[in-house]
Amino acid sequence: MSKKAILALIIAILIPIVGYLSLKIMSDKAVIMPRKYFIDDVITSQKDGRTSTDTIWHKTKNFTLVNQLGDTVHLYDIKGKAIVFDLFFTRCGSICPKLTKNMAKLQQSFITGGNAMQKIDTSVVQFISLSIDPEHDSVSVLKNYADKFGVNPDNWWMLTGNRDSIYDFIFNELKIDKLTKEPVTPEFPHTSRFVLLDKEYIVRGRMEQPYSGLDSTSLSVLARDIGLLMLEKDKTQKSELLIQILNLKWLWVIIAVIIIAFVVMMFMPLKKKIN
Numbered sequence: 001m002s003k004k005a006i007l008a009l010i011i012a013i014l015i016p017i018v019g020y021l022s023l024k025i026m027s028d029k030a031v032i033m034p035r036k037y038f039i040d041d042v043i044t045s046q047k048d049g050r051t052s053t054d055t056i057w058h059k060t061k062n063f064t065l066v067n068q069l070g071d072t073v074h075l076y077d078i079k080g081k082a083i084v085f086d087l088f089f090t091r092c093g094s095i096c097p098k099l100t101k102n103m104a105k106l107q108q109s110f111i112t113g114g115n116a117m118q119k120i121d122t123s124v125v126q127f128i129s130l131s132i133d134p135e136h137d138s139v140s141v142l143k144n145y146a147d148k149f150g151v152n153p154d155n156w157w158m159l160t161g162n163r164d165s166i167y168d169f170i171f172n173e174l175k176i177d178k179l180t181k182e183p184v185t186p187e188f189p190h191t192s193r194f195v196l197l198d199k200e201y202i203v204r205g206r207m208e209q210p211y212s213g214l215d216s217t218s219l220s221v222l223a224r225d226i227g228l229l230m231l232e233k234d235k236t237q238k239s240e241l242l243i244q245i246l247n248l249k250w251l252w253v254i255i256a257v258i259i260i261a262f263v264v265m266m267f268m269p270l271k272k273k274i275n
Helices: 003-030 096-108 139-148 163-173 216-231 240-246 249-274
Strands: 039-047 050-057 064-066 072-074 082-088 125-131 156-159 195-197 203-205
Touching (some): 064 163, 082 216, 125 163, 195 216, 203 216
Antiparallel strands (some): 039 050, 064 072, 195 203
């Protein structure tokens, strides 16, 4: 085999691998993901003379509340989904009905494509409406309110429970007062802001365009970001395709043999000249 043929073979083998890695790097940079908001800690460590930092993002703690069906539910019951929160109360005559209508539209936007029964795809996102008036908003009141707005309970909880627990979750876990420019009082957190959590229960969003439950453009951004979070990969895990390539031991043996053969053939004429 000629040197040109060997070189062509090497290039033919390496191009797909180099192309894949290049596309992966470029695609990771092309999409701007919704940012993480709150830092709990930054850990600095030393290894081999190098200093590295690890950011510990605020992970929203679990809760135990009751939904409109009377079921006791927990935040950590939700696995592998994006989560969207809003705050409301059933006696609200101002923004709450509009927030609920828009949340319903958002839920409907995740209808499974081509399904004759128009079934909601519950595997992507969980919607949660927290009552800020739990003393009045009993299970039966929430159920009537949910039915009025056509709420599908398969992936939308309207929650009530202990007032102190709900308010502690709103301010210390969702940190709603830090997410919005609207005045939010500790006594009654009434806001139009929707809050987005990722699959790790970390608050995500866009500083330049908060998720307003009253704005259709903002809701479109939220719907897109839900999709982005579901496509987000764990950066601590290698790509499955890359793992498959690395596991092709026979391919790497062939590449190594070809490279060695090529190097030997390149230096053979030089050795003859020296002799």
